[in-house]
Amino acid sequence: MSQSLGLLLAPGAGADRNQAALVAIDDAATAAGCLVVRMDFPYRKAGRRAPDRAPVLIASVKDEAASLASRCDRLVMGGRSMGGRMCSMAVAEGVGAAGLVLISYPLHPPGRPAALRTEHLPRLDVPCLFVSGTRDAFGSPAELEAATAMIPGPVTHHWIEGKDHGIRGCEATVSAMVVEWLSELGLDGTS
Numbered sequence: 001m002s003q004s005l006g007l008l009l010a011p012g013a014g015a016d017r018n019q020a021a022l023v024a025i026d027d028a029a030t031a032a033g034c035l036v037v038r039m040d041f042p043y044r045k046a047g048r049r050a051p052d053r054a055p056v057l058i059a060s061v062k063d064e065a066a067s068l069a070s071r072c073d074r075l076v077m078g079g080r081s082m083g084g085r086m087c088s089m090a091v092a093e094g095v096g097a098a099g100l101v102l103i104s105y106p107l108h109p110p111g112r113p114a115a116l117r118t119e120h121l122p123r124l125d126v127p128c129l130f131v132s133g134t135r136d137a138f139g140s141p142a143e144l145e146a147a148t149a150m151i152p153g154p155v156t157h158h159w160i161e162g163k164d165h166g167i168r169g170c171e172a173t174v175s176a177m178v179v180e181w182l183s184e185l186g187l188d189g190t191s
Contacts, residue, residue: 004033004070004072004073004074005033005034005036005072005074005075005076005098005182006028006034006035006036006037006066006068006071006073006074006075006076007025007026007029007034007035007076007077007078007101007182008036008037008039008061008064008068008075008076008077008078008079008087009022009036009037009038009078009079009080009083009101010038010039010041010061010064010077010078010079010080010082010083010084010087010147011038011039011040011041011044011079011080011081011082011083011103011160012079012080012081012082012083012121012166013051013081013082014047014049015080016040016044017038017039017040017044018038019080019186020168020171021080021103021167021170021171021174021175022038022054022079023038023171023190024171024174024175025101025103025175025178025179026038026151027173027175028075028175028176028178028179029175029178029182030181031081032182032183033139034182035071036070037064037067037068039060039083040062041057041060041062041083041086042056042057042060045157047188048109049083052174053148054086054089056095057082058086058089058090060078061087061089061090061091061095062088062093062095063185065077065087065090065095065097067095075096075097075098076097076098076099076100076101076182077090077091077095077097077099077100077101078100078101078102078103078129079101079102079103080103080104081103081104081105081106081138081165082106084100084101084102084104084105085105085106085117087100087102088100088102088105088120088121088124088128089120091123091124091126092120092121092123092124093120097126098126098127098185099100099126099127099128099129099182100113100116100124100126100127100128100129101129101181101182102129102130102131103131103132103167103174103178104131104132104133104136104138104166104167105130105132105138105139105144106138106139106165106167107138107139107143107144107147108138108139108143109138110137110138110165113143116147118147118150121147121148121150121151122150122151122152124151124152124153125152125153126142126153127153127154127155127156127185128151128153128154128155129137129154129156129158129177129178129181130144130148130155130156130157130158131157131158131160131167131174131177132157132158132159132160132165132167133159133160133161133162133163133164133165133166133167133170133177134159134161134162134163135162135163135164136163136164137164138163138165141157141159143146144157145157153191156181158177160173160174
């Protein structure tokens, strides 16, 4: 029997599936009744440090999403930084998801605010949760709110005061925000 909700979590570029925030979200969402899968990208599985190009990363997200979707009724995707971005790009390309959880979304490279990573945002017609630090060099609260205004699906922002892109030490806060958002949408595993 499939569980009601599957949650696919992808790590940031410099980490693997055991990134602290992903483990905390996994623990909290699993306790709430979700079926959680934390994935690794192909370059990590091969022992490399440098990420593959976006098409390879997106293809691996699509494969993981298809596998998890076969075991649940509804799928939510996301992750930290690059991992969340790749999940959002996969959804923009048509992967069926009930929502996106985007932790420290990398809106632009640090110091390069004109190099926005937003071209796919108008194709995100699902509820999206963005959790970021107020001092994130990859996108300020004002920049992220302006960019996410082009998302047709409902957007929720949670800001962690004084934290940078790593939002270290806030794993419990982040995981509680994610589980609360899933519950408010009726997407927790017990509904």
